[in-house]
Amino acid sequence: MSKIFSFGFWNSIARLILRNRLVIILIILGLTVFLASQWKNMRFSFTEANLLPDDHPINLKYQDFLDKFGEEGNLIVIGVKDSSLFTPEKFSAWNKLNNDLKEYSEVDYVISVGDLKTLKKFEDPKRFEMVPFFKEKDLDKQELAKYEDSLFNSLPFYKNLVYSPHSNTIQSALYLNKEIVNSKERKDFVLQELVPLIENFEETNDLELKVSGMPYIRTLNSQNIIDEIGLFIVAALAVTSLIFFFFFRSIRATLISMLTVCIGVMWAFGVIGLLHYEITVLTALIPPLIIVIGIPNCIFLINKYQQEIQNHGNQAKSLQRVITKVGNATLMTNITTASGFATFILTDSKLLTEFGIVASINIVAIFILSLLIIPIIYSYMYIPKDKHLKHLNKVWINGIVNWMEKMVKHHRISIYIVSISLLVISIIGIYTIRISGSLLEDMPQEAAFFEDIKFFEEEFDGIMPLEILVDTKRPKGVLKLSTLKRIEKLENLVAEVPELSEPLSVTRLVKYSKQAYYNDNPKYYQLPSSQERNFIMPYAKSLSSGEGMLNSYVDSTGRYARITTFMKDIGTDKMERIEENLWPQINKIFPEERYDVTMTGKALIFQKGTNYLVKNLVISLSLAILLIAIFMAWMFRSFRMILISLVPNLLPLLVTAGMMGFLGVPIKPSTILVFSIAFGISVDDTIHFLAKYRQELKANNWKIKRSVYAALRETGLSMFYTSIVLFFGFSVFMISSFGGTVALGGLVSATLLFAMLSNLLLLPSLLLSLERNIANKKVLKEPAMKIIESEEDEEEIRKEEEQHSDKA
Structure with a gap:
């Protein structure tokens, strides 16, 4: 019955698409116009990315500071x-x-x-x-x-x-x-x-x-993001179209694919506008991501169409089989890819949640667009000529497939040795990874404004404000001499930290008052003694022009004092060490029973948010692995198949993490995305291979070796094509001026390359080595869902349908 439902469902979808071509084109056109009209709602972010939830204690403390002293940046x-x-x-x-x-x-x-x-x-x-x-x-x-x-x-x-x-x-x-x-x-x-x-x-x-200054830095940085969106889209289209044309040698196939992904990009912008989300450094990546992820869908569909044309030359039959045979497989792979992005929704970070929602929606949308547009356009066109089908029999591609088969057949031990060696080396590298929460690290380091940041760091010891809020717990407690002396002690302590500037606070005005009292002699620029304070106070009471500074660093009640210092561009690890050293001394200067002291500021919040993000994304990645593992087990009716499906996909993630350690690439908001994205995409190859392997087992009377090699030959070509497109597609992000985007593009590309080799070499090797325990008929029961239909399946389903209708 499951086979009848699967075949019947996709057969109905094929008939629906091919019989209602004009209506579907009009619907797509209407949706595109509607989503294009939502572009007016797109807006670019004018604030720093807040990686913490709004109700997080650190955010609440920062909001409390803003309530008392207003915007600090x-x-x-x-x-x-x-x-x-x-x-x-x-x-x-x-x-x-x-x-x-x-x-x-x-x-x-x-x-x-x-x-x-x-x-x-x-x-x-x-x-x-x-x-x-x-x-x-x-x-x-x-x-x-x-x-x-x-x-x-x-x-x-x-x-x-x-x-x-x-x-x-x-x-x-x-x-x-x-x-x-x-x-x-x-x-x-x-x-x-x-x-x-x-x-x-x-x-x-x-x-x-x-x-x-932060307003200036943020403005130029956001303008760079805007400028790079167009660059990424053009570069992604250029790279993927060139690779596509190189593989297919067909201008019309290339143009059809480009049209499909361009509509997908328009939809992506429309969804961002429809949901009224801001364009941030993350959501700016979604349109080019849609191009990179959408092209493999086009490859599978067009490749299958051309294979069918080569086999029997019947266009209607070819289009119907493209939808029924490839539709189910691409649906599964797109769902797993979307799941990789959807894990970001599980974090409490608004920035990542929005990224996850928009990315997962648009990945499903580009699948639907591919499934509709490609068969419909080809249905209006002439059958491909022989020159367009030559790529199906390329010698060099067959040479690659032969090499993979030779490695799996004769060098499995070598594959295992290399895999284990990579695993051990990667684990060593993982232990050297550092976490970075620098607000400036990912900014374009070649930009003039970044050079200016370094100038001010050198001349004024920092540019990013770090705020310390002192609560004296009593009105006018700040201006008491004992409190001022405590504030001065803390300022001296902060000034000794090389990464922090000399602080600004109300003590400056008080010290200046004493200097003025002693006829501007700079040696008297210091806090007054209790006796001097009595002499100076009659003069200070009339000080009206100093109220600007007084109001900036003391609240209206005189209870709260603000101490502002500026930090250099330091990472999370350094700042944590600075805090560890400062807090015991702060608590000594300001006894907790008499004072409350808070450290806050946007730069500090960003650093704290990075640590929070890392913890949350480890959880979300674990959930993604668990969900996809359960999905694979259900799909193939075998929990043992989890081992087969996960090992080739987890190894590339570990190798990438090890590379990050050895290359000194830190864990930060941009690079932590690599793992969920890469895992969601790389598992697609596993699904394709195992689905074809399961089909070959039945066709070859459960002969393991013959089935593995047949599956390798059948899926190796498409997996190679798509992996190359994904590799070069994600490499496009390496042209970015943002360090995080460069790292994201390079790491995802490397991970997907490792994943392709792992799925084409390690996966079939495991199937052959574990055939008695895992890859046998008892374990590999009839799958819950038919992913790839064979000719025999179709005949069997038709007979079952006829018998079912006769009984009815």
């Missing part, structure tokens, strides 16, 4: 390292640039050397006031040199804010309106206003400016 810095800056002409141009920036509504305020203010003590009444650092507007070279010396030697308050502690580098701090930091307005301001303004300044004044 709103700083853009513009730096210049040039001794000629403090000359009248260039200094005037620098001031004009900063004044122009202040005029933009997107900018809250700018701190620059041209309009610095210094704290001044006045006696009647007793007060501090902020007065301009530069007393006159038009300064000559000598006066500018004097001010330059005063800035670097007498104003420690502005260290790391306006000037570098390491050199004569000057920077302007540009604070964006916090309301636009995570919006399209930020992108428009940076790309349409800031970048042209900077470029014009550089050209006019012969000064090289360096620009950085």
Whole structure:
């Protein structure tokens, strides 16, 4: 009955497709137009990828920090390292640039050397006031040199804010309106206003400016993602079409395949728009992925069609058999591939969940499109000529298949030795893999903005904000001298860490107040004693201009203090060591019964998210392996077949993991995807081979060896074709400027190449070696689902149908 259902179902599908060709074309056209209309809903991500669930404790702490102090990533810095800056002409141009920036509504305020203010003590009444650092507007070279010396030697308050502690580098701090930091307005301001303004300044004044800060980095990075989407799609189409044409030597077969995958790409963008998902560094990969995964479907369908034409020359019969015979097999393989991507839905990461949903939907969609478009288009065309069928009998392809058969027949021990050796070496490599949660590591390292990041790391000790929130548990507790001294101790502790910059906090303003009280003597830039505090307080109460800094680092109640430091581009392992060293000392400085201290910030959250992601993806990959194993066992009615099906597919994953260890490629959000993607795709070859093997067993009266070699010859060609397409298709991602995308493309390509060799050499070797225990008639019962129908099956099914109808 299962065979009747299987054959009958796919026969009905074939009749439905071929009898309703025009209706199906109109439906596909209508759906394509509808999904194209959803493109307007696509939007590009304006925030960093948050890999943690919204309700994760670390995210909740970060949200608590934002509630008290607002968006922390709103700083853009513009730096210049040039001794000629403090000359009248260039200094005037620098001031004009900063004044122009202040005029933009997107900018809250700018701190620059041209309009610095210094704290001044006045006696009647007793007060501090902020007065301009530069007393006159038009300064000559000598006066500018004097001010330059005063800035670097007498104003420690502005260290790391306006000037570098390491050199004569000057920077302007540009604070964006916090309301636009995570919006399209930020992108428009940076790309349409800031970048042209900077470029014009550089050209006019012969000064090289360096620009950085998280809003700037994020904008240029997201623009790179947008630029690369088109590049990937064009490259994937070019590579796959060239390989396809090389194999089939048919322009029309190539064009039909390209049309199919192009519609699939349009649908992919439409699904993203329909679901209102953002285009991130992951979802940007889906359209070219659809091309790479869709082409093998086209290969199987067109190859089968041409084989049928070569056998009997009947077009209608050929098209019907393409759907009934290949449809079921490609459905199974596409489901397993979609399952590999669908495992990302099981993570609590919004980024990966969206990627998994869109990818799995579109993999099923490209299967449906292939099954409908290819037979329908061929039904309107002439039968392929002999020159289009020549590739079916290529000598060099037969040579490869002969070599594989020879290896399996005579060198199985060598195959096992190589496999075990690879396994042992890979396990050694796996132990050397490190986890990286760097927010900048995957960014284009050849880009100008990445070079600027390194510049600011060198001059200002970091660019990514790391926030420390101190809860004194009482109103106005921050401004108590005991609390300020504790904050200063923590700042000194942080400043000793090479990977972190000197922190910014309210203590700077308090120290500056004492310096101003002692007539701007820089040696008094320190916290006041309890006695000095009584003298200074009458002056400090009138300090109104300092409220900007006070409000930035102390909340309105005076209970919470914010300490901001900047991190260099360090990975998860380094940051974890820094935290391990800091926390015992933090808890000593701030006793837990009197204070609550939290470490947060976007860069830290990204690192924590990477660790969380790794744990979740290990679970999801394990579930994928389990689900596919159960599926294979059900499909072939043999739990022992799990061993046969999983070993050739797990070995390539372990080899790839070992390669990552030896090559120094870390586990990170981009590379962790490799395993689920590769496993979902590589298991397709196993399904094809085992399905054909099961069919050959019955045809050859359960003679194992003959069946294995027959299955190898029959499926080897298609497996080779598809693996080559997948290998070069995923290699396209290696042209990316994003390190993570390059690693993803290279690792998936390598894994699929290993998987092809494993399925064509190790899998048949295992079948031959374990024939008594696994690959025999008792174990290999009638499959639950017929994947490949043979001619004998069709005759048997027709007889059963006739008998069934007679009884009825």
